[in-house]
Structure formats: structure tokens, C-alpha cells
Amino acid sequence: MTLPPPIDWREAGLGIDADIPEDRRVTGANWRTWPFNRWAFQHTRRLVPSVPLAGADRPAPLPERPAGLSTLRFADENDETLDWEAYVASTYTDAMIVLHRGAIVYETYRNGMTAATPHHLFSVTKSVVGLVAETLIADGAVAADLATVEAVPELGTSAFAGTTLRQLLDMTDGIGFDEDYANLDSDVHRYSASYWMPD
Structure with a gap:
């Protein structure tokens, strides 16, 4: 395609x-x-209805150590060689930041985006939350067997009521959700129709 x-x-x-x-x-x-x-x-x-999340009052600055990603070359799906810049330009990327060992090695903003522009994240949100949760577990700050409702009491009357943080992170909570985008009767389309399609 x-x-x-x-x-x-x-x-x-x-x-x-x-x-x-x-x-x-x-x-x-x-x-x-x-x-x-x-x-x-x-x-x-x-x-669509949403609520902005405030950033930290004093965010921790990240050092910058540009890594020269522009020298990278690789083959695309048509076996054509692309350099880093051509690849990023072809991917509809609005913003990208690459970190390595706590330092920024690459950062770019496109399509009118800035470091302060909000951007819809879709499922990236769960990846970030999952990474933070796993970090807290690894640091001993949160128990993996913590009941979901202890962390988020608002889920007490939902299907998540009997689950643990580990089950959520491993996607073994047993809650059914059909995310088959080809099936117009799937759960994901019913969910989308109730929230993502405001007209």
C-alpha cells in the first residue's frame, strides 16, 4: 500500500x-x-473532551549528546536505502526524541509541532504508564501484586475490580476486549463510536 x-x-x-x-x-x-x-x-x-495534564513545576533537564543519527542507513519495505532524515520525513512524524543513558541523542519537531505542543498519544499512553509502573516495581516502590483498585479506586465497580497490577501489565487480567479493526462490530469500534466520533 x-x-x-x-x-x-x-x-x-x-x-x-x-x-x-x-x-x-x-x-x-x-x-x-x-x-x-x-x-x-x-x-x-x-x-473531543479531554483534560490537560500539567507538567512538573521544575522538570529535570536532560543533557544533550547528539549521536549523529543522520549517518544511519537502512532499507525500507521496498528494499530502497534510506538515511535517517529521509526515513523520519516519510513517517508522518510530528515529534521525536531519542534518549540514550539519560541524554537526548536526537530531537526533532515537524508539522507545526513544538516541545510545548500537546499531541494525541493513543496507545502510547499505556506504554508510558506501563514503563513507569515497571520502574516503580523494580525500585521496590510499588508491589506487583497490588490490587488494581488500591491504585485506582474508581475501577472498584468495573471488570478490573479483581485484578492486580501485575495482571494488567502482563495483559493476563482475563477481561475480554475485541480489538479487531477489520470487524466493524468489534469492541474497539463500539468504544470508538461512543467517544472518538463526536459528530
Whole structure:
């Protein structure tokens, strides 16, 4: 499958305001599809209910040690050689930061993104939360067998009520959820229709 070329939402004139032409206007029905998602993933709060999370009052600065990733070369799915910059440019990346041993070795922002721009994360959220939880377990700050409802009391009346943190992290909690995107009757599509499709 050939993907359309990445575009910058500003150059494409995408947005949500009434003065934007209809063929460029982002709506609740199209915000997750190309090209509208180029704007929408940085402006999700204007489309669906969400709450901003405040950053740390005094974030710990990370040292910068650029690693020269631009010298990397590899083959793409068509067996064509790409350098790092060509690869990142082809992936619809809005922002990327690469850390190694606590230092920033690569950082880039594209498509109107800045270090302060909020961006929709989708399932990346669970990966970050899982990594933090595993770090806390490894440091002895949290027990792996902690009951889920002790960590998140709001889940006390949900299917997660009898589970542990370890079961959630290992995805062995036994809670059924069909995430088959090809099946339009799957749980993921019912979930999406109730929240992700505001129109």
C-alpha cells in the first residue's frame, strides 16, 4: 500500500474554524483520517473532551549528546536505502526524541509541532504508564501484586475490580476486549463510536 506524502497542516490550510473551506475543515467525522489528522492530532482538545495534564513545576533537564543519527542507513519495505532524515520525513512524524543513558541523542519537531505542543498519544499512553509502573516495581516502590483498585479506586465497580497490577501489565487480567479493526462490530469500534466520533 502506498501512503500519501506527509504534509504540513499549516501549508495544507487544515483546521476546524468556520472560515476554513469544507474540503480542508477538520470535523468529528474525519479527524482521524488523512489529511485531517495532520492537524487534529495536535488539536484533539478542540474535538473531543479531554483534560490537560500539567507538567512538573521544575522538570529535570536532560543533557544533550547528539549521536549523529543522520549517518544511519537502512532499507525500507521496498528494499530502497534510506538515511535517517529521509526515513523520519516519510513517517508522518510530528515529534521525536531519542534518549540514550539519560541524554537526548536526537530531537526533532515537524508539522507545526513544538516541545510545548500537546499531541494525541493513543496507545502510547499505556506504554508510558506501563514503563513507569515497571520502574516503580523494580525500585521496590510499588508491589506487583497490588490490587488494581488500591491504585485506582474508581475501577472498584468495573471488570478490573479483581485484578492486580501485575495482571494488567502482563495483559493476563482475563477481561475480554475485541480489538479487531477489520470487524466493524468489534469492541474497539463500539468504544470508538461512543467517544472518538463526536459528530
